Amino acid sequence: MRYIAFLRGINIGGHIVKMDRLRALFVELGFAQVSTYIQSGNVFFETAQTDREALAQAIEQHLREALNYDVPVCLLTLDELEQLLALDPFKEVPVTPDTRLCLVLTARPIPDGLTLPLFSPKRDVQIVSTTARAAFVVWYIINGKPPTADSFLEKTLGSKTTSRFFHTAAKILEAAKPQRS
Numbered sequence: 512m513r514y515i516a517f518l519r520g521i522n523i524g525g526h527i528v529k530m531d532r533l534r535a536l537f538v539e540l541g542f543a544q545v546s547t548y549i550q551s552g553n554v555f556f557e558t559a560q561t562d563r564e565a566l567a568q569a570i571e572q573h574l575r576e577a578l579n580y581d582v583p584v585c586l587l588t589l590d591e592l593e594q595l596l597a598l599d600p601f602k603e604v605p606v607t608p609d610t611r612l613c614l615v616l617t618a619r620p621i622p623d624g625l626t627l628p629l630f631s632p633k634r635d636v637q638i639v640s641t642t643a644r645a646a647f648v649v650w651y652i653i654n655g656k657p658p659t660a661d662s663f664l665e666k667t668l669g670s671k672t673t674s675r676f677f678h679t680a681a682k683i684l685e686a687a688k689p690q691r692s
Contacts (some may be wrong), residue, residue: 512561513544515592515687516570517616518552519583519673526580536577540569548686552582552673555687567618583671585616585644592684600640600647601677609652612677617644617670631663638667648674 516537521528530547533554537545542556560566567584574582587595601612621641629638635658637649646668650658664672675683 512559513555513557513589513687513689514566514586515589515683516552516554516556517585517587517673517675518554518574519585519671520580521552521582522550526578528578536573537570540573544689548683549679551675553675553683553686583618583673585618585673587616589684589687592680592687595642595645596677596681596684598640598642598647599677601649604639604649611650611652611657613648613650613674614677614680615646615648615664615668615672615674617646617668617672619670620644621646622669625667629667631658631660633658636660636663638664641668646672647677 520526521533530550534545534547537554537556542558544555544557546555547553548555558566563586567586570584571582595614604610604612606612620643625638625641627638627640630636633653635651635653637651638646639649640647646664648660648664650660660674661672
């Protein structure tokens with residue numbers, strides 16, 4: 512099975528990991544066809560393992576031991592990411608220079624019962640739609656400052672999260688597809 516590991520906290524906040532080292536860490540776990548996309552922690556790999564929870568825990572533990580800090584991991588298959596992107600609930604969202612459309616992935620299932628759309632207290636983050644393990648979120652840049660969304664999102668969604676801009680998620684999907692010769 513081919514997975515995309517979306518890692519949180521790689522190459523931000525003083526934690527610098529070169530992509531060749533990150534790829535080597537995934538190879539150490541026995542994964543095949545390991546590659547990365549951009550410097551923000553997107554790793555593509557193949558494994559016969561299908562237990563996603565155990566797989567994510569193994570990756571998190573290995574990265575913690577190797578890097579000396581926690582790196583939350585959200586795993587998707589290519590088909591799952593393609594299905595999420597096809598939903599595109601942002602069609603009705605007016606895009607301005609002060610809006611950012613984001614795909615927020617969660618480590619655990621999102622609790623039922625959220626009334627959407629849902630705004631953060633500062634109204635700088637809006638959850639537009641959710642699936643079992645993803646939220647479609649609009650960030651609003653206010654006075655030139657992006658929101659600090661992690662706390663609100665993790666509390667509301669009940670899980671550690673990692674975010675990618677929606678257009679970047681589409682590029683990640685294309686990069687993750689096996690190259691045809």
